[in-house]
Amino acid sequence: MRKLFLLGVSLAFSFNLWAQGISGATTGLQKMPGYLNLYWDAKKGKMYLEIDKLDTEILFHTALPAGIGSNDIGLDRGKISAGKIIKFQRSGPKVLMVEQNYGYRATSGDKMEMRAVEQSFAQSVLWGFDVMAEEGKSVLVDATNFYLRDGYEAASAIARAKQGVFRLDPSRCAFYLPYTKNFPENTEVEVTLTLTGEQAGPFLREVVPTPNAITIREHYSFIKLPDAGYQPREFDPRAGINSIEFFDYSSPFSTPIAKRYIRRHRLQKKNPNAAVSEPIKPIVYYMDPGAPEPIRSALMDGISWWNQAYEAAGFKNAFQVKVLPDTADPMDIRYNLVQWVHRSTRGWSYGFSVADPRTGEIIKGKVTLGSLRVRQDYLIANGLVGEYEGDKPSKEAEEMALARLRQLGAHETGHTLGLPHNYASNQNDRASVMDYPHPLVRIMGQNKLSLSDAYTKQIGDWDKIAINYAYREFKNKEEEKKGLKKIIDDYIDKGFLFLSDQDGRPEGSAHPITHLWDNGKNSVEELNRVMQVRRIALSNFSEKKIPVGAPMATLEEALVPLYLFHRYQVEAASKVVGGVFYTYAVRGDKQKVMEYVSGAEQRQALDALMATLKPEELVLPANIIKLIPPRPYGFNENYREVFKDRTGLTFDPLAPAEAAAGMTLRFVLQHERAARLIGNHAIDSSLPDFSEVVDKVVETTWKSAPQAGYAGEVQRVVNGAVLDQLIQLAANKDAANQVRAVATLKLQELKAWLGKATTSDGNQKAQYQFALAQIQQFESSPETVVITPPSKEPDGAPIGSFDAYSCEW
Structure with missing residues (x-):
């Protein structure tokens, strides 16, 4: 009887809300007007959503505004999921949130053709809402359960990282009102979620105060899609621009069914007839004021380099960088954001984009920069050239770390502008900030090194080519086709090359010039030079690599990147062995399709690699070994950043050699x-x-x-x-x-x-x-057969940029 009574009360309550209309049903609730109006019931902890855009396409995103802080798990502050185009569709007392299937389309405009494609492939209903009230063409739904769920699938990410099995505890979840806001073009709701479980893995235990209760925040965005004024541009694999892909079933059967558009911001000239014109609306990026000085200024300087590329593409003052003002909200979709993020360990930085899946138009760029990377860059620089005078840091090392930050800011922002990595830029003298740069260390005399030219100080020539392809304006489609072809033909004639992640990342990859963290046109010659740099750096190593007052044992953290300074150049030279040169050639262009690296070059590479295995290169100077005692009380072993010893408490003089040889x-x-x-x-x-x-x-x-x-x-x-x-x-x-x-x-x-x-x-x-x-x-x-697990080299990457195949969505 009690259950029937409660059901009756509930039904009566729902009927009364319906009868009152939205204005009556929301009396006494906090209204948050915006793209989709929100109503907050503080007494009951409920969030109502007013849907006045039924059957309208809307972009939906989930994000992770407050993460776990472990690079290994990957649930970092600021991560954004892939965007989905949804429609709210009403059926009687229910509203379904339906994801549209834009992977399969007909672009002919023929309604019957479009309907045939739509009905051939499944859609996905992401949620079902009960209508609580209605008024005109608007409906009110209770969205509480929709929001208070693990929409980002953080528990699954923890399981994939083998850090335990966790599930949502509803009793420890609530709306996070400081970041639940509404704007003219986007509606934002944030929630605090707690995942509970047992047998938490080491990465969780390292960063969570109580590892069986992980509290994070997840964020949901409904975003207005752009109007129809944007003109998609066709993708070319040689252009160095990211893309979206779909199957177009209205394509003639004699042409490819797969279609691709590039990803880019909308940018239009005020004066289309001028060779160089200011834009109707510039691309403006806003810097997180939470980044401290001098880091903030260095990042803004590097990010601003992109204006050089837009000028080369015919735009004046088209790209701008500003500090986010107090009056602006970083959650507003109208603001491109550069965010400064902290973790417990150094980790990757990212360049994401919120983009229209229909056309590739970028709506918002979001850069996430890890704060600990600059400390590792300083550590490397100080090990190479710096010495502490007392506790005063090395100015030259500080300058190199800031130079790296400028390059990093430019690199990650480049991803949000539509550019993928180009790991072949060394062929053209560091022609792209979209490469992963190793510090270029000059040898000055017999025993002196210089970092004055460690990193580039401006946008690269390749970056100008890519931006020119993506953003240059043309009068009509015919001119666009000719103009884009000319951009590619010209860069091929000048000897530029574009190759990306699939060519540079795998340990067994084959291309002789496509590498991460290397320098020089010839990877073998550069390996021989880097080994000389390494010898000089090790000969200069002393207790002055740490400040006065630091435990002597912490010298090992300074030693590791020096001893393994050749690690990336070894990987580069190894690709010459069994190497195959190739390009993203298309039929009719002038690029070399494929050829084997000559036997002479391969054998030279093998000789250089074998030289890294010689005892005279691997032994440590006796004075270094005597400088590193066991870790003192309170300074537990920093296992991620030091060699894995086999000698217990003492420094193992053979562990570095084992790691380097194994590499x-x-x-x-x-x-x-x-x-x-x-x-x-x-x-x-x-x-x-x-x-x-x-x-x-x-x-x-x-x-x-x-x-x-x-x-x-x-x-x-x-x-x-x-x-x-x-x-x-x-x-x-x-x-x-x-x-x-x-x-x-x-x-x-x-x-x-x-x-x-x-x-x-x-x-x-x-x-x-x-x-x-x-x-x-x-x-x-x-x-x-029992093989003793090798003493693997400590982590090298992340050395400051994103590592996966694209960090954009």
């Missing part, structure tokens, strides 16, 4: 590279095959003359790493059969050599016997 060998003996060596050699016998590469590795390490003392132990560490890599490669189920066959053969050949090797050194003899036992165990029972 080189991991790239050289990568299974896809090995397969490419075999295939390329089969087509062109002048190229090295995989067997030759393995022989070179073994000759350089196991078969080189044994050394004594510290150098001898380093040599044995390297030898052990070679054996481990070969065993793992022979057992790798992802490797090609012939790769595994060659690795197995080389193990047998090494076994035969070990059986004949003689030595009077007891430590050397022990390694020979142990290696023989491992190979024999692998031959008889591969699955039972």
